[in-house]
Amino acid sequence: MTTPAPAAPAVKLPHWVRGDTNAFFGFGVNVLVNVLTLTTLCLFVINLAEGDVFGTILPALGIALVFGNVYYTILARRLAAREGRTDVTALPYGPSVPHMFIVIFVIMLPIYLKTKDPMLAWQAGVAWAFIIGIIVLIGAFVGPYIRRYTPRAALLGTLAGISITFISMNPAGRMWDLAWVALPVFALLLIGLMTDVRLPFNFPIGLAALLLGTAIGWIGGVMSVPDVTAAAKTIAFAVPDLKFGLLFDGLNEMAPLLATAIPLGVYNFTEAMTNVESAATAGDNYNLRSVLLADGIGAVIGSLLGSPFPPAVYVGHPGWKAAGGRTGYSMATGIVIALLCFLGMFGLLAAIFPTAAIVPILLYIGLLIGAQAFQATPRAHAAAVVAALIPNLASWATGQIDNALAAAGTSAAAVGDQALAGAGVVYHGLLVLGQGAILAGLVFGAIVVFIIDRKFLHAGIFALVGALLTFVGLIHGEKVEWNANGPVSLGYLFVAVVCAIFYFGRHAPREPDAEELALDRLHGGADAPAPVSPAPVAAAEPDRAAAAA
Secondary structure, three states: OOOOOOOOOOOOOOOOHHHHHHHHHHHHHHHHHHHHHHHHHHHHOOOOOHHHHHHHHHHHHHHHHHHHHHHHHHHHHHHHHHHOOOOOOOOOEEEOOHEEEHHHHHHHHHHHHOOOOOHHHHHHHHHHHHHHHHHHHHHHHOHHHHHHOOHHHHHHHHHHHHHHHHHHHHHHHHHHHHHHHHHHHHHHHHHHHHHHOOOOHHOOOHHHHHHHHHHHHHHHOOHHHHHHHHHHHHOOOOOOOOHHHHHHHOOOOOHHHHHHHHHHHHHHHHHHHHHHHHHEEEOOOOOOHHHHHHHHHHHHHHHHHHHOEEEOOOOOHHHHOOOOOHHHHHHHHHHHHHHHHHHHHHHHHHHHHHHHHHOOHHHHHHHHHHHHHHHHHHHHHHHHHHHHHHHHHHHHHHHHHHHHHOOOOOOOHHHOOOHHHHHHHHHHEEEEEEEHHHHHHHHHHHHHHHOOOOOHHHHHHHHHHHHHHOOOOOOOOOOOOOOOOHHHHHHHHHHHHHHHHHHHHOOOOOOOHHHHHHHHHHHHOOOOOOOOOOOHHHHHHHHHHHHOO
């Protein structure tokens, strides 16, 4: 007869700890930057009216953010109570950065340029966000199986690819554009969040960094008093209401939206899956299905209220955990950002705080996520981590090329692949590699992991999956269609054949070394969800939590 495991001891879980203050300012600034960005895109790229942006889109996003961050706070407290721990960190939640740019530049802008009607573009964006939410809800029932059988190096490697490119590179560029403002802020964040050094009187490092950068920016003449005065006039209270008409009008033209909504919906639940794996590696093992259901519902709620920006679990849980954040910072961020959305405060905030003082926190998160991919995976799998990075690097690079050509009034198609290749720009190959980058990184990274481990059957199965996903256009294809990219699909099939040959050669799997076995014990097995032990990235967590206070 099996004796049941003893229940976790009851613990007194505070609603707020000192580390939450620091995580709140760091994560709050992170979300603030993204909402400021999407506000600017709506106003000056799609030319939506200020009343629509400040009166509908931002309040709708605010409602979704309150729902998500409160939910993830409750989820974290339940996990802490179940495991008898006080060091559980809530998952961060906010508007998805890649989707923010995709819905603007891939969905809404082409319609606006064709019709010169921002309302039609808005309808399409809302319908697209709704479809994304439905796909993520479906993904809640298949995502856990993908996570179970995909190696950690592939999951964390592709997440690191996102953090290095889409999370880190734009902030880094903005920082070095005004380095005299941004670099002191970044240095202060590194000292406070990556060492055990405390500020006098335990002052929160995130707030100190923001105040320092703002002071330098104002003293140096980066900001302007007239801009603040003008922005203050835009403040007005607004609450969202249901926009069924807007949504249904957009869904009337649903077929063209599916070409991007299907792969991006898959991207969304895959990204959530990698973020949950990242949190598990840092010590907090959340139920993936609960996370995906919340993300899908949040996207649906936002779209019903008029927001084309689907929110999602963010990259960065290990960073906020290392900063001392627990369960309170997430709820506080959602509520405060929502209030700012309801009050239309984002124009004023953009005029008060220099962007260069805000974006260093994003680079800090990028550093930690990139480091975690190598620290929490076996050393032998380092090449697989890099392999999983590569599709995201390609996607980012082609985006930069496309934006540069668009600014010059042309496009890659107009210039031609041959002319670009003659200038040393391997545009076409990078474009194909980067399409469906998240899924492509998972497949490529998994194949490399299993080849390294001499598990040729597993590598062959992932190669077949890559062939299938390419054939239908979910990776390495411009759109979802039959036979989207036959040559690349054939390449994956040849990989499967090669792996099959070596599988029948009866090669024994690679034996893990002592360091790898220790890492597996720390994280519950190479491919298993991690238990409660913290990852190396958060090894100094108690000291950092105290430093964050």
